[in-house]
Structures are given as structure tokens and as C-alpha cells.
Amino acid sequence: MTDPDIVEIPARLGAVAQLADYLKASCAAAEVAPQAAIDLELALVEAANNIILHGYAGRSDGTIRLAVRQGHGVVELDLTDLGIPMEDGQMTMCRTFSLEAESGRGIQIIQSCIDVIDYHRNAGVNCLSLKKFFDPSTPTGNPVPG
Amino acid sequence: MTIITLDGDLAIIKVTAARLDAAAGPAFKADIQAQLNGRAKRVLLDMGDVSFMDSTGLGVLVSLLKMLGKDGALAVAGAQPSVRRLFELTRLDTVFSLTDNVDSARAVLGD
Numbered sequence: 159m160t161d162p163d164i165v166e167i168p169a170r171l172g173a174v175a176q177l178a179d180y181l182k183a184s185c186a187a188a189e190v191a192p193q194a195a196i197d198l199e200l201a202l203v204e205a206a207n208n209i210i211l212h213g214y215a216g217r218s219d220g221t222i223r224l225a226v227r228q229g230h231g232v233v234e235l236d237l238t239d240l241g242i243p244m245e246d247g248q249m250t251m252c253r254t255f256s257l258e259a260e261s262g263r264g265i266q267i268i269q270s271c272i273d274v275i276d277y278h279r280n281a282g283v284n285c286l287s288l289k290k291f292f293d294p295s296t297p298t299g300n301p302v303p304g
Numbered sequence: 305m306t307i308i309t310l311d312g313d314l315a316i317i318k319v320t321a322a323r324l325d326a327a328a329g330p331a332f333k334a335d336i337q338a339q340l341n342g343r344a345k346r347v348l349l350d351m352g353d354v355s356f357m358d359s360t361g362l363g364v365l366v367s368l369l370k371m372l373g374k375d376g377a378l379a380v381a382g383a384q385p386s387v388r389r390l391f392e393l394t395r396l397d398t399v400f401s402l403t404d405n406v407d408s409a410r411a412v413l414g415d
Contacts, residue, residue, distance in 0.1 A: 171326045171327040172327045174325065174327065175323055175325070175327070178356065192385070193389075196389050197389070199386065200358070200386065200389065200390060200393070203325065203326075203356075203358045204358060204359060207325075207358065207359075207360070210326075211326070255394050255395050257396060257398070257399050258370075259363070259366070260363040260364075260366050260367050260370075261359070261360070263359040263362065263363070264359050266394070267359055267390070267393060267394065270393045
């Protein structure tokens with residue numbers, strides 16, 4: 159894995175696009191498969207939104223730090239914040255998509271887009287790690303069948 | 305962030321923002337609610353300029369579909385790969401009619 163690229167934003171919904179832009183640039187530089195880059199952006203944005211809306215819950219002084227690590231066929235995102243932690247198991251709990259709900263799909267989207275999810279709290283810092291694998295030899299990043 | 309054109313009971317909504325996300329979603333929802341206000345039963349949503357949508361943006365589209373009622377219809381035109389991926393992940397591609405372009409969306413809506 160490469161040394162991490164790190165960026166930090168204020169915990170505001172309007173700043174989340176900066177994280178996404180940073181990730182896209184990092185993925186483009188590392189020639190990450192487009193489909194994998196799309197999934198990473200979808201997951202990153204949902205994770206950041208959750209931190210802002212639920213972790214910081216109205217606080218205006220929070221920050222979110224993103225570290226991006228690249229390896230051969232893998233991208234790892236580490237998000238850290240100082241907000242209210244999620245309950246144990248929230249990030250990995252099995253959920254189903256509702257076709258009628260107007261909200262509440264964020265964690266399911268993360269679960270659908272990401273291969274390995276780890277969430278823990280260390281010395282007051284919430285740490286969410288999202289790992290995505292892809293096949294660098296195919297345009298989509300998906301393994302070739304057969 | 306929207307241009308809305310009414311033609312009988314058909315509303316054509318052109319989303320001009322590049323991102324339909326948690327930052328933009330609430331204003332987008334308020335805008336379409338205020339402008340449609342029960343005047344349309346069919347909606348053509350032109351998303352060709354939207355390069356990214358998150359679950360909040362998707363939730364606004366679900367609320368729009370509900371607003372149209374059980375006799376309403378909504379077709380999405382020109383969804384870019386990331387937007388289409390979100391519809392597919394959430395299985396909402398089975399609820400919304402996704403079409404490649406505005407002409408195809410018009411056909412789906414019987415226009």
C-alpha cells in the first residue's frame with residue numbers, strides 16, 4: 159500500500175464534495191477501475207454524511223479526516239472524526255433496502271459498495287475503514303467470468 | 305438548480321446541478337414541491353447534467369414519486385454511470401423508469 163494521501167474538511171454537508179473530489183483525483187492518479195471509483199465515492203459520501211448528521215449532530219466545530227491508501231487492486235479509505243460514536247455493530251448489521259423510504263439507505267449503500275468495513279473508537283477518535291478490491295486488468299474492475 | 309416546464313399534466317424537470325446530494329437535496333425538494341404543487345401527474349426528470357447523487361437525492365426522487373400519487377408516472381432521462389449505479393444498488397431501478405435520453409423518457413410517459 160502507498161503512504162496515505164490525507165485531507166481534512168469541516169463537518170458540513172456543503173464540504174463533503176471536497177472529499178469526493180479528493181478521492182476521485184486520487185483514484186484517477188492511481189488508475190483505479192472506474193466502477194470501483196464510483197462505488198468508493200458513493201460509500202465515502204454516505205459515510206461522511208452520517209458523521210455530520212449523526213456524529214456531530216448539529217455541532218459546527220467538527221472536522222472529518224480522510225486518508226486514502228492505494229495498492230495493487232485495492233483502495234482503502236480511513237475516515238476519522240471526534241463526534242458521537244455509532245453503536246456497536248451498526249455498520250455491519252444486515253439491512254434490506256426499502257423501496258418506499260425517503261431516507262435511511264446510507265449504511266446499506268456503504269455495505270453494498272465496500273468489501274471490508276471496520277469501525278472502532280480509539281482514544282476518543284472514531285475510525286471507519288473502508289476497503290475496496292478490484293481487478294486492475296479489466297476496464298470495469300470486475301473479475302472476468304470463467 | 306432546476307428548470308421546470310409544464311405542458312398539460314406533464315412536467316419536465318431539468319436538474320442543472322452537478323451534484324444532487326445531502327447539501328442540495330432539501331432545496332431541490334422545496335423547489336419542485338413549490339413549482340409543481342399538484343399541477344402534474346407525469347414527470348420527466350432530465351438528469352443528464354447530474355454526475356453524482358447520494359441517498360438524500362434519491363430520497364427526494366422517492367418523495368416526488370409519492371407526490372404524484374398512484375396514478376402518477378416518473379421517468380428519469382440520461383442518468384450518468386454513478387447515478388445509475390445508485391438506482392441499481394438500492395433496487396429503485398425497479399421503481400423508476402430509467403431511460404437513456406429525453407426522447408425515450410417522453411415515449412415511456414406516453415407523450
